[in-house]
Amino acid sequence: MMNAALHSVRVQFPGVSYEVRIGEGLLGAAGQEIRSVCGGGSAAIVVSDSNVAPLYAAALCASLEGAGVRVIREIVPAGEASKSLDMVARVCNAMIAGGLDRTSFLVALGGGVVGDLAGFAAAIFQRGIPYAQIPTTLLAQVDSSVGGKTGVNAPGGKNLLGAFHHPAIVIADTSTLATLPQRGFCEGMAEVLKHGVIRDAGLIVEAGALAHSDRAALIARNVAIKAAIVADDPEERLGLRALLNFGHTVGHAIEQAAGYGRFLHGEAISMGMAVALRISQSLAGLPAAEVQRTLDALRAQQLPVQIPADLTPKILLPALFRDKKFQSGRIRFVLSSSLGTAFVSETVTEHDIREAIVGATSEP
Ligand SMILES: NC(=O)c1ccc[n+]([C@@H]2O[C@H](COP(=O)([O-])OP(=O)(O)OC[C@H]3O[C@@H](n4cnc5c(N)ncnc54)[C@H](O)[C@@H]3O)[C@@H](O)[C@H]2O)c1
Ligand SMILES: [Zn+2]
Incomplete structure (x- = not known):
């Protein structure tokens, strides 16, 4: 062959x-x-x-x-x-x-x-x-x-x-x-762009083109990222593997609150990333241009980055606090200060999340 x-x-x-x-x-x-x-x-x-x-x-x-x-x-x-x-x-x-x-x-x-x-x-x-x-x-x-x-x-x-x-x-x-239906392919691109945010800034701009020109290379690059993170923290004890949860804290809350079938996992994660990017901008100094570049890359994959108006903070926050990523009442939130790097923050408050959800609901 x-x-x-x-x-x-x-x-x-x-x-x-x-x-x-x-x-x-x-x-x-x-x-x-x-x-x-x-x-x-x-x-x-x-x-x-x-x-x-x-x-x-x-x-x-x-x-x-x-x-x-x-x-x-x-x-x-x-x-x-x-x-x-x-x-x-x-x-x-x-x-x-x-x-x-x-x-x-x-x-x-x-x-x-x-x-x-x-x-x-x-x-x-x-x-x-x-x-x-x-x-x-x-x-x-x-x-x-x-x-x-x-x-x-x-x-x-x-x-x-x-x-x-x-x-x-x-x-x-x-x-x-x-x-695979187009929508199913695109939802996978949310995880690809997530890998870009936490480990490989180049992916943010290159992923879309690679998805057309060389899928095997795109997948190999993503597997290498996941493999490296897993090898550093195989059983998620050190907080490193938790970086893979970028966008997932709010994303899971959206999945849960929206009910089964409305959004695919990757679509909910895309909206969750929109929130995490906003919080990264306000608390970790992620430049506005990098936020926009990532949102553009998500949009280019037909992924939603605007939270629908019916999913208000009042609905999303309780779902978020039931999430297993909240250890002993402390919010562990993955943030990025610069595309390609991420860290786990324990200083994000409920107020910060609420503001970012409101931001991601009103801005297209
Ligand atoms: N173990 C982990 O580390 C990990 C990480 C992320 C997600 N997950 C889990 O993965 C699941 C989601 O995976 P998924 O998005 O692949 O969903 P899925 O397995 O439900 O597949 C999505 C749909 O595509 C269909 N399908 C699969 N391959 C196809 C193909 N080649 N052609 C046509 N149709 C095809 C499936 O039948 C299904 O209807 C969730 O349960 C999530 O919790 C696990
Ligand atoms: Zn995921």
Whole structure:
């Protein structure tokens, strides 16, 4: 196969080392490689969802079978609702019924929902079996497939149940992005631009063009950013990994307050970034021109940066204070003083957030 633009990034820190491979058309030829990095077992489960499986499962399964692996499949309904303990049980029961054991492995084929759910099933089945991530959304390729956070939602909140369980390999096949709806691609660009704000100012201006000209290079650059941050703080104990939450404090509140289905995650994060940029300007000295440059880059991806008038501070603030990022009543807010760098601040007040929300509601 012609593969001029194959990129490889290694996620590495004590006790963990795995490759993220990025390129066009990788998925149908990955079977042997996946088998060998997942312990060489002869049986596997491919977990996917109802949108992705009809498009890509056959090629992946054929490649695994060609490598001598007996493959069973479990297809969950597409959508966030599948990130549940019930669905974890369904995947685990399929593994038991299919005769999988400790020598078997799992392959997660899909977006962040499948990756988080299947990764968690791999973490707990027989106290943990190896797994591969085959992310098929931009968000999953630049963000959720890397870093080892797995888990599901509980009735009381998102991502409340989970485990750190790193994949043995991540294979980001950029050709899968061709079937992603435009809106789904754009929401992934919110995480790309977030990476720009916290680590790579050049991305803010270059990401849009790269998304057209060289997606593999764009994804590799983002994976390298996430990999470096994860390696510095694998289990989010030092506050470094928390930098990845830029825009997410208010973004999560918007997601929650707006209700399921109104905004995609990346769209809510884009509005959350608009608020975080304003607070960065007023409290951390982020130059107004850098704020505008970032807002322009978000707009260029058709991402919203203006908060709708119905999502008032009165509605958003309570949702924000329920967020798990508020440790013992102190607000931990990620700010940037200059594009490409970020820090966790504990001095942001409720008043500052309110002002910035009002600002992001009135200004287009
Ligand atoms: N583990 C982490 O570190 C981490 C980080 C960020 C987000 N997440 C989680 O990721 C999830 C969101 O991920 P997502 O945005 O990928 O959502 P998703 O998995 O729901 O995928 C979005 C939609 O696109 C469809 N789809 C996926 N790939 C496709 C393709 N190639 N062609 C056509 N359709 C396709 C899916 O079926 C789904 O309907 C959330 O649950 C979030 O909590 C986890
Ligand atoms: Zn996010």
